[in-house]
Amino acid sequence: MTVSVPTVVVHRNADVLAKAVAARIITRLVDVQSARGSASIVLTGGSVGIATLAAIAETPARDAVDWRRLDVWWGDERFLPTGDKERNETGAREALLDHVDVDPERVHVMLGPDSGMTAEESADAYAAELRKAARPEDHGPVPSFDVMLLGLGPDSHVASLFPGMPALYDTRPVVAVHGSPKPPPTRISLTFPSIQAAREVWVVSAGEEKAGAVRLALSDSGPFQVPAAGARGRVRTLFLLDRAAAAKIPMGLGRPSSP
Ligand SMILES: O=C(O)[C@H](O)[C@@H](O)[C@H](O)[C@H](O)COP(=O)(O)O
Numbered sequence: 001m002t003v004s005v006p007t008v009v010v011h012r013n014a015d016v017l018a019k020a021v022a023a024r025i026i027t028r029l030v031d032v033q034s035a036r037g038s039a040s041i042v043l044t045g046g047s048v049g050i051a052t053l054a055a056i057a058e059t060p061a062r063d064a065v066d067w068r069r070l071d072v073w074w075g076d077e078r079f080l081p082t083g084d085k086e087r088n089e090t091g092a093r094e095a096l097l098d099h100v101d102v103d104p105e106r107v108h109v110m111l112g113p114d115s116g117m118t119a120e121e122s123a124d125a126y127a128a129e130l131r132k133a134a135r136p137e138d139h140g141p142v143p144s145f146d147v148m149l150l151g152l153g154p155d156s157h158v159a160s161l162f163p164g165m166p167a168l169y170d171t172r173p174v175v176a177v178h179g180s181p182k183p184p185p186t187r188i189s190l191t192f193p194s195i196q197a198a199r200e201v202w203v204v205s206a207g208e209e210k211a212g213a214v215r216l217a218l219s220d221s222g223p224f225q226v227p228a229a230g231a232r233g234r235v236r237t238l239f240l241l242d243r244a245a246a247a248k249i250p251m252g253l254g255r256p257s258s259p
Contacts, residue, residue: 003196003232006203006218008239008253010246014206017242018048020257021204022055024240025147028200029065032146038069039146040133042190044159045076045088046151048204053096067100071133071143075150075195076159077110079119079176079186086184087112108133110174110188119176123188127174130194140197142173142190148198150231152205152245153182156213160189161227167191168224192223192230201233206242214241215248 011017025041032039043049056062072092080087089109097107108129111122130142138144150158160177161167167175173194177187195201205214216226218239223230231237241249 002234004235004237006232006237006239008218008241008246008249009257010241010243011257012243014048014051014242014244017204017206017240018051018055019059021048021052021149021202021240022059023061024202025052025056025149026059026061026065028147029070033066033069038066038071040071040073040143042073042075042145042148042198043088043092044074044149044151044204045078045091048206049088049149049151050091050095052149052204053092057096057099062100065100067102068106070102070106072097072102072107073130073145074108074110075148076177076187076189077112078184079112079122079188080184081112081114082109084112119178119186119188123172123174123176126188127172130173138197140193142194142197144234145198146200148195148201148233150195150201150203150228152203152210152213152217152228154209154213155181156216156226156228157182158203158228158231159195160187161191161230163225163227168227168230195230196232196234198233200236200238201231202238202240203228203231204240205245208244208247210245211248214239214245215250218249218253
């Protein structure tokens, strides 16, 4: 599978970053929908991921998106009951999905223990949902997501793919994760094959505590030690950062886009 070389865009601070990513998402979805009728987005948890969704909700231009013709997926989910405030789904609904006219049938959540399934069964169920949505031109078991958002952990994890853990080596599209170093311990996560099936992968990160992970992710590190080094889209990869998170990137890789 071919992957794209990352482009870095640096914004003044976390607040401007969230607003800029929101604008970029709206434009991307409008462009895709005008070309192909419908679009797909993969959401992430984390502070920047959720702040971006809130920024979309506050943007008047959000009405340019046909929310009924959007498939919403998640890159990972905490294996907690529906409605739990720690679920990425809960954060996304509060920040955006409850404020726009999405088609509930096209909001694809990763189910928690209240479904009666184990984490493994929930991962398998999500893989089946992804396979059902995949089309022949996707050439694989998951759709070619138009944009996949990924937050970045200080240990360079993306989704729930943590350094050195078995999920990094798994070739199935979706896996259960146990013993996550970031609570809660049990999660569901897309794997690298699913991430790299996306047309565009956007890593969104802010804060000086992420600067080291950003540097590693943009170097030629291996994805097993540095999972974010595997966060690459087929057509385009963006690292959308604030200045603090970009503080350690090699010179010439990115410059502030605003004064
Ligand atoms: O479920 C999760 O926790 C997220 O999917 C995770 O991958 C998150 O995006 C990063 O840990 C960054 O989170 P922060 O931006 O809050 O540091």
